[in-house]
Amino acid sequence: MGTCDASASWQEQVRAALADGVCLHLRGSGSKAHLGRAVQGRLLDTREHRGIVCYDPAELVISARAGTPLADVEAALAERGQMLAFEPPRLGPGATLGGTLACGLSGPRRPWAGALRDYVLGTRVLSGDGQWLRFGGEVMKNVAGYDLSRLMAGSQGCLGLIGEVSLKVLPRPRARHSLRLPMPLKEALARLAEWGQQPLPLSAASHDGQALFLRLEGGEGSVQAAAERLGGEPLHDEFWAEVNEQRLGFFQQPAPLWRLSLPPNSADLALPGPQWVDWAGAQRWLKTTAPASTVHALAAGAGGHASAWHAHPAGAQPLPAALLALHQRLKAALDPHGLFNPGRLYAEL
Structure with a gap:
């Protein structure tokens, strides 16, 4: 697929959206488009901004642009006997690195190796004002802005347009x-x-x-x-x-699919439907037609939370007021005009 730096093009699209008073729907291959709430806005396809920028096997660091296919990143690592230890699911042949970070998903190895956010060293992000910002660095020693880079994991494009990602990798x-x-x-x-x-x-x-x-x-x-x-x-x-x-028969059953994140020592829950228990009990997939309020209440009662795996009006578990206010302040700081993926993560964002 080659490489392409679309930094200037992205800035132009952001500034045009601001001038026209429209929001932007950020999307890569669409392999995880079913996550979160539906988004209305002018499409910005991230796949034009692609390519591995730097890979240092000795330092266990790789940096690539957001539109780079995840398969390309993993292939480059495999050639040197290395891997993304958090084992990200692709959920589609064209999954991109930026979409992987934005959705924040980790695979079966997560309880033992850590989550995606634990491997993020730095990011380059386009703000809602059309300015490029760089957080973190390419080594663990550089902690300036480190946590802000981690916040991009699971943000679903609501905080900014991810342009480049630096990740720590591990030997296979x-x-x-x-x-x-x-x-x-x-x-x-x-x-x-x-x-x-x-x-x-x-x-x-x-x-x-x-x-x-x-x-x-x-x-x-x-x-x-x-x-x-x-x-x-x-x-x-x-x-x-x-x-x-998610190619097993369990995931193909017709009932809506929910993802529950629970404390690892949670007992067997009386959930209304078949379950697939993963992460040694900390992640539980539930197929159920039960109301969202029932699923949310059961998850909260066990000390965790639940989110619909496919677009659902209920979306993710409602946030406590104090935590929602914190999210809103962060959104206002990075995307003051509410330009990026409005409402995808929470209706209030």
């Missing part, structure tokens, strides 16, 4: 083994809590209601020893890509 594990252990969810959660206190090389744990699925990663010796200890049925490693990309 030397050995991997996946397995299946038939057991009820209650027992699985108890075992996971126990194993979490032990030096097991776990890197993924899911439960489908009938069995616990595990992935072991690390040195050959530690993975082999853990596999022999746990036993179970061998599982093809492609299974985790099927989970991450």
Whole structure:
């Protein structure tokens, strides 16, 4: 696909939108367009701004423009035996790096390796005034503006137009083994809590209601020893890509899909519908026709929150007033005219 610097073009589009009094709908490939609330506005396609700007395998850092296909980034890393440790789902063949950051999604490895935001070193962002801003840097030592870069993770384009991202990368594990252990969810959660206190090389744990699925990663010796200890049925490693990309039968069921984020030690919840439990219990997918208020209340009662996975009038879990006010002040500072993706994350933004 090559490289292209569309910085000047983006500035022109932002200034034209301000002059015309219209909002901008920021979108890459549209692989995650189903997330959040519907957006009305003039389309700004981020895919024209693409290309890997810098990759230093020795320093474990890669920087690329927002429209760069995620597949290109991962391919470049794979050539040097490295990876994006947070295992971002693509959810479509054209997924871009900017869209990946904006949606803030992490894969099965998240409880053990960390979330996407933990790997963000710096960003270059176009503000709602049409000015380019740079936050953070390309090394962990440079902490100036670091947290503001992290705030772009999961912002869904509401805070600014992400132009460039610098990420920390990690070496790929030397050995991997996946397995299946038939057991009820209650027992699985108890075992996971126990194993979490032990030096097991776990890197993924899911439960489908009938069995616990595990992935072991690390040195050959530690993975082999853990596999022999746990036993179970061998599982093809492609299974985790099927989970991450939501290609399993569970995700194809017709009921609306909800994503619940809960404390990792949450008990088995009496949720109204079939569940897929991921992240060792911290992330739970729910297929249900129950009202949004019911789902939100159950998640809040367990100390977590829920959000509709497909565009839904209820959107994400309502924010407490103080937290909403903080979001609004941040939005006003970076996008004072309400130009970018208005209402996609919350109606009040």
